[in-house]
Amino acid sequence: MALIPMRALLDHAAEHDYGVGAFNVNNMEQIQAIMEAAVETNSPVIVQASRGARQYSKDNYLRHLMIAATELHPEIPVAMHQDHGNSPATCFSAIDMGFTSVMMDGSLEEDGKSPATYEYNVDVTRQVVDRAHAKGVTVEAELGCLGGIEDGHGAGLSGDEALAFLTDPAQAEDFVAQTGCDALAVAIGTSHGAYKFSEKPTGEVLKMDIIAEIHRRLPDCHMVMHGSSSVPKELVDIINEYGGSMPETYGVPVEEIQEGIRHGVRKINVDTDNRLAITGAIRRVFHEHPEAFDPRKYLTPARDAMKEVVKARMIAFGQAGWADKIPAVTLEEMAKRYA
Ligand SMILES: [Zn+2]
Numbered sequence: 019m020a021l022i023p024m025r026a027l028l029d030h031a032a033e034h035d036y037g038v039g040a041f042n043v044n045n046m047e048q049i050q051a052i053m054e055a056a057v058e059t060n061s062p063v064i065v066q067a068s069r070g071a072r073q074y075s076k077d078n079y080l081r082h083l084m085i086a087a088t089e090l091h092p093e094i095p096v097a098m099h100q101d102h103g104n105s106p107a108t109c110f111s112a113i114d115m116g117f118t119s120v121m122m123d124g125s126l127e128e129d130g131k132s133p134a135t136y137e138y139n140v141d142v143t144r145q146v147v148d149r150a151h152a153k154g155v156t157v158e159a160e161l162g163c164l165g166g167i168e169d170g171h172g173a174g175l176s177g178d179e180a181l182a183f184l185t186d187p188a189q190a191e192d193f194v195a196q197t198g199c200d201a202l203a204v205a206i207g208t209s210h211g212a213y214k215f216s217e218k219p220t221g222e223v224l225k226m227d228i229i230a231e232i233h234r235r236l237p238d239c240h241m242v243m244h245g246s247s248s249v250p251k252e253l254v255d256i257i258n259e260y261g262g263s264m265p266e267t268y269g270v271p272v273e274e275i276q277e278g279i280r281h282g283v284r285k286i287n288v289d290t291d292n293r294l295a296i297t298g299a300i301r302r303v304f305h306e307h308p309e310a311f312d313p314r315k316y317l318t319p320a321r322d323a324m325k326e327v328v329k330a331r332m333i334a335f336g337q338a339g340w341a342d343k344i345p346a347v348t349l350e351e352m353a354k355r356y357a
Contacts, residue, residue: 020088024097024119024156025200026347027062028240028284036336037279040064040099040242041328042289044071046083047321051292053087054321055328056094059338064119064285066099069108069130070169081115095344097156101287102171104130109146109157118349119156121203122146123171125163125183130171133163133183136193143197151198151356154349158285161185161193162205164245165214168289172210180209187231194239201240201285204232208245208270212254212290215268224274226281233282240284246270247290253327256298260305272334279335288331292324299323 031038043049043065056063065087067080075083084098099119100112105128109120124139126132143159150157162185165175175183185204194202206225208214215223229241249269257264275286303316310316332338 020092021098021118022095022347023154023349023352024064024099025352027064027095027097027344028201030340030344031284031337032240034340036340037275037283037286038062038064038337039328039331039335040066040285040287041292042066042068042071042101043080044074047317048292048324049083049087051321051324052328053091053094055325055332056341057091059329059332060341061332061337062095062341062344064097064099066101068101068169069104069171077115094341102168104128104171106142106145110149113150113153113155117155119158120146120150121158123160125160126173131173133173136189140193140196143199147198152353154352154356156200158201158203158242159197159199160203161190164205165209166211166245168210177209177215180205180207184225185228185232187228187235190232191235194236201242203242203244204229208243210245212249212264213267214245214249214270218268219270219274224270226277229278229281229283241282242285242287243275243278243283244287246275246286247288248272249290253291253294253298257294257301260298260301262301276334286335291327295323295327296320
């Protein structure tokens, strides 16, 4: 099946009431971990690359890693997504490189830091939708601003400050009508990074009512939860047990994400949890085998640790078991549907 437009995955997920994890990729071990988890659970895949990842991998390495993944596992549908495009130009370069989905994050200006006006957001998102849909490529947009910073991208708002930038459901309805975006990242009180909450968040902290209201107004819009790592204590503990020093922190509980999925969330971004798993596994090898210096000696357990996290999320989000049931859709077919 190879690469498919993300829209095809999200439509299938909506039809069958499940969510799809979107996992960030920077290197070979990460994409191997994701693909192995997908094969073991028969899950469709969204792999995503931030601007930072594209820079780190010089684009070409990343592109060929994605192609390698689809060659090795033709039975797994894979959507390749640009995470947080800061400008139409970033999205266009991703489309030219073969990405089947792009995020135009016009909630911030091109610097990736300053909250933008609504008019700016509509304008840049519509530009990207026009060009992307002509090629069958999916577009995710963002309305409202999340807290924290991800890969240098973000307004750096504290949890409390971010409350002033929650997504307004009425505005979301207008935004989707004006832009024609396929998926919408919503701000409901989550933050990027490992330090989301200083205590375990409840349904009060996460504004699930916003998700429910957007779903009521826009039943066909696929919502996206960013900053949705769960930051499990077990993973932080492993890091700290083997010489790390991470303060106590809480992420978004998996049960809260499942609640979101019941109300129309179809894509869930997870990056921090995988980073924690990798780091803990490497620290453990360094601690237990200080004589080791073959990178495979620590990258193999790192890859396995990430695979276990990805598998657990695939099962919890409900995407497990669906890979072989997703209709094959090409970009060309999708372009015709948009036309
Ligand atoms: Zn994000």
